Amino acid sequence: SALTQPRSVSGSPGQSVTISCTGTSSDVGGYNYVSWYQQHPGKAPKLMIYDVTKRPSGVPDRFSASKSGNTASLTISGLQAEDEADYYCCSYAGDYKVFGGGTKLTVL
Amino acid sequence: EVQLVESGGGLVQPGGSLRLSCTVSGFTFHNYWMSWVRQAPGEGLEWVANINQGGTETYYVDSVAGRFTISRDNAKNSLYLQLNSLRAEDTAVYYCARDVPVSYLDYWGQGDLVTVSS
Numbered sequence: 001s002a003l004t005q006p007r008s009v010s011g012s013p014g015q016s017v018t019i020s021c022t023g024t025s026s027d028v029g030g031y032n033y034v035s036w037y038q039q040h041p042g043k044a045p046k047l048m049i050y051d052v053t054k055r056p057s058g059v060p061d062r063f064s065a066s067k068s069g070n071t072a073s074l075t076i077s078g079l080q081a082e083d084e085a086d087y088y089c090c091s092y093a094g095d096y097k098v099f100g101g102g103t104k105l106t107v108l
Numbered sequence: 109e110v111q112l113v114e115s116g117g118g119l120v121q122p123g124g125s126l127r128l129s130c131t132v133s134g135f136t137f138h139n140y141w142m143s144w145v146r147q148a149p150g151e152g153l154e155w156v157a158n159i160n161q162g163g164t165e166t167y168y169v170d171s172v173a174g175r176f177t178i179s180r181d182n183a184k185n186s187l188y189l190q191l192n193s194l195r196a197e198d199t200a201v202y203y204c205a206r207d208v209p210v211s212y213l214d215y216w217g218q219g220d221l222v223t224v225s226s
Contacts, residue, residue, distance in 0.1 A: 002152065035212035037153070044203060044219055045145075045153065050212035088153050092210045095167050097143070102152040 003028065003089055003100035010106040016077040019103045021089030022070060029070035033092035036065060036074045039102075040085045048087075049074060081107050110134035112204050112217035119223045124194050130187040130204030130217055138162075138182040141207035144189045146200035147219070154200075157189065158207050172198075194224045 004022040011017040021028065021036075028034055034052045037045035047056055049065040052072065062083075065074045072091070076083055084107040089100040116128040130142070143158040157168045157178040166178050177190040187204050201221050205213035 002154075031210070033211050037213075039153075044216040045213075046216075047212055047214050050208075050214075056214065090153075090155070090212070096158075096169060097155040097213075099145075099153040099155060 001098075003091060003098055005087075005089060005100040005103045007101075008104045008106065010108055011076075011079045012108045013079050013081065015079050016075060017079060017105065019074045019076075019087055019089075019105070021072040021074070021091075021100045023072075023091055023093075023098070024070055027091040027093035027098055028067065028072050028089075030094075031092045032067070034065070034067055034072040035090045036063075037088045037090065038083075038085045039088065045088065076105070079107050083107055110206070110215045112206070112215060114202065114204055114217045114220035117202065117220035117222045119225065120194055121226050122195060122224055124224070125190070125192045126194065126222060128189040128191065128202055128204075128220060128222070130189075132185050132187070132204075132206075135206070135215075137180075137185040141209050142178075142180060142187045143205045143207040143213055144178060144187075145203045145205055145213065145216075146198075147203070148197070148200045151200075156202070159187070160209075191222065194222075196224050198222065199224045 036049040039045045144156040159178045175193045201219040203219045204217045206215040
């Protein structure tokens, strides 16, 4: 079943926010293959983090991530207006991938 | 520049069939796994299926196994998803994506809407 994310988070410009992603030992906790995606309205998802902590080329270092046990986390520091979007975590779960339900980030 | 372009979506009646296509450019298609991911209106992402480089390994989410078939034609740089026995709950935007096995999906198409309704 889907990984658990908060429905929404918010923060003011310049602040930091953290989005959690909770799974089980069969997905998040069992593998170091958690990825995070940013999706703006009407657009395709964009890869922001892979293999728990790695940033693809071109993704600002304001985006960082970690994992502890069955919970992964994405932290966005120095919030900017363009960070307002939906964020999805994803984990390998043995022969398939499973996504979180998504978190809407509002920049106040 | 990497590009993935989906096509073939549209309105179909419950129980009907549809074939989605994804044509890619900008990378060596036959070197990569590929996936389909869908997103129901106002909902989150759901991984649907993936296929290995040669088309000999395929995996499906339980909700579509036995109804959907993923395939590819490396000569045409194209990925396909055959959708059969469609249900209202299959209504979604379907994205194709380049799949790094086990790990992540690094390039995505713009998506194509499939609507299942009478």
